[in-house]
Amino acid sequence: MARVYVSTVVNARNDRVWARVRDFNGMPNWHPAIAESRIEGGEAPDKIGCVRDFRLRNGDRIREKLLGLSDYDMFCTYSILESPMGVENYVATLRLTPVTDGDQTFLEWTAEFDCAPERETELVSNIGGGVFQGGFDALKRAFGG
Amino acid sequence: MPHVVRSAILNAPTDVVWNVLRDFNGYDRWHPAIATSTIERAQASDKVGCVRRVKLSDGSELREQLLALSDLEQTCSYCLLDTPIPLFNYVAHVRLLPVTDGDRTFWHWESRFTTRPEDARRLTEMVSEQIYKAGFDAVRAHLKLAA
Numbered sequence: 001m002a003r004v005y006v007s008t009v010v011n012a013r014n015d016r017v018w019a020r021v022r023d024f025n026g027m028p029n030w031h032p033a034i035a036e037s038r039i040e041g042g043e044a045p046d047k048i049g050c051v052r053d054f055r056l057r058n059g060d061r062i063r064e065k066l067l068g069l070s071d072y073d074m075f076c077t078y079s080i081l082e083s084p085m086g087v088e089n090y091v092a093t094l095r096l097t098p099v100t101d102g103d104q105t106f107l108e109w110t111a112e113f114d115c116a117p118e119r120e121t122e123l124v125s126n127i128g129g130g131v132f133q134g135g136f137d138a139l140k141r142a143f144g145g
Numbered sequence: 146m147p148h149v150v151r152s153a154i155l156n157a158p159t160d161v162v163w164n165v166l167r168d169f170n171g172y173d174r175w176h177p178a179i180a181t182s183t184i185e186r187a188q189a190s191d192k193v194g195c196v197r198r199v200k201l202s203d204g205s206e207l208r209e210q211l212l213a214l215s216d217l218e219q220t221c222s223y224c225l226l227d228t229p230i231p232l233f234n235y236v237a238h239v240r241l242l243p244v245t246d247g248d249r250t251f252w253h254w255e256s257r258f259t260t261r262p263e264d265a266r267r268l269t270e271m272v273s274e275q276i277y278k279a280g281f282d283a284v285r286a287h288l289k290l291a292a
Contacts, residue, residue, distance in 0.1 A: 008246035009154050097253070101153035101281055106251045108242070136246060 001089075002120045004111040004128040008136040012143040014098045014105040018074045020139065021094060024052055024066050030142065031135045033057055051081065060084050067091070080113075087113040087123065107136060147269045150255040151277035156290045159241045162250045163219045165284055166239060169197055169211045175287040176280055178202055196226065205229035212236070225258075232268055233259045252281065 010017050020030050025045035027034040037054035039045050045052070046069055053063050060083070068077035074097070080090040090113035097106045109132040115123050155162055165175060170190035173182040181200045185208075188195040196210045207229060213222040219241040225232060237256035244251055254277045260268050285291075 005243075005245065007242065007244050007251070009244055009249070009251075097251070098150075098152060099154055099251070100151045101278065104154065106152070106154070106242070106244070133246065 001112050001114055002124055004092075004124050004132065005108070006110075006128045006132040006136065007106065007108045008133075008140065009099065010105045010107060010136075010139050010143050011145040012105060013103050014074060014096045017105045017107070017139065017143065018071070018096055020142070021096075022046070022069070022071065022074075022076065024050065024069070024076065024078070027052075027054060030138055032138050033131060033134055068093075085123065086119060087115050089114045107139070109135070146257050146259055147265050148255070148257050149269055149272045149277065150253070151273055151281070152251065152253045153281040154244060155250040155252055155281070155285060155288070156247075157250055157288055158248050159219055159243045159250045161288065162252065162284065163216070163241055165287060166241070167191065167214065167216065167219075167221065169195065169214070169221070169223070172199070175283045176276075177283055178275055178279060180204075201229075230268065230271075231260050231264050232272075252284075254280070 023045055025037050025039045027037050033056050035055045035057045037052050040051040040053055043050040048066055048069060050066050051063055053061065055061050062083040063081040064078045065081055066076070066078050068075070075093055075095040077091065077093045080087060090111060092109065092111035095108045099106050111127055165171070168190055170182050170184045173179045178201055179199055180202045183198050184190050185196040185198055191214055193211055193214055196208055198206065198208050200206050208226040209223050210226055211221065211223050213220065220239060222236065222238045225235040235256060235258035237254070240253040242251040242253070256272060
């Protein structure tokens with residue numbers, strides 16, 4: 001099983017960062033790679049089990065299911081139902097933890113998945129260095145570092 | 146039950162910070178509140194269950210037991226056995242996580258304890274500021290890191 005772990009620090013309190021990322025249908029509002037998103041069946045985006053169908057700027061379509069969301073612990077866990085990436089059993093978690101020393105936020109974005117062995121290095125690099133770090137870079141810009 | 150949580154970012158890789166923190170008998174080398182430290186019965190300081198006897202800079206003594214230590218997770222847990230202050234059932238957890246964006250360290254330090262209601266506020270403040278916050282700053286100084 002392949003594993004991705006990417007983490008960063010954003011210069012804002014965790015409640016402000018969480019307000020920006022908790023909306024499971026809100027990726028286009030903060031992640032530069034996501035063009036549009038909708039929740040299937042008109043469900044609320046914080047209803048566990050809801051499915052988001054979104055389109056990347058490169059045209060790829062991905063469907064993901066919300067598995068867990070906690071406003072208390074500030075994490076969101078989801079799985080991929082359909083994607084052109086060639087991954088199986090993909091589960092990812094975005095988690096925020098306060099940095100009390102300086103009112104910053106520590107963000108971790110992890111994923112685990114199965115894939116063809118020869119594609120693992122490329123996928124880990126694209127997901128971690130591309131998608132996750134790309135989101136972090138956008139958040140750091142939005143919150144001034 | 147008071148719950149103290151403090152965390153900080155250190156400008157060093159987790160391996161460097163962990164190398165300092167994992168020595169349960171080494172806090173006297175960097176923490177300003179701790180004057181001397183010894184492990185009872187000459188046990189190794191990474192033997193889970195070992196007890197450290199610590200003399201504080203004010204001369205008082207306390208005993209703490211190592212409950213868990215993981216080099217893989219870079220975590221450790223310990224509890225107070227004997228203490229000169231009314232801090233009871235004190236269990237603390239130290240956890241390091243890598244900040245991959247910049248090869249830095251997220252250091253999380255938390256504890257729970259019981260005490261008399263009238264002491265809760267003062268002791269929470271003391272643990273939070275004089276032990277944890279001072280500890281972050283002391284390790285930064287020890288490793289000669291910029292804040």
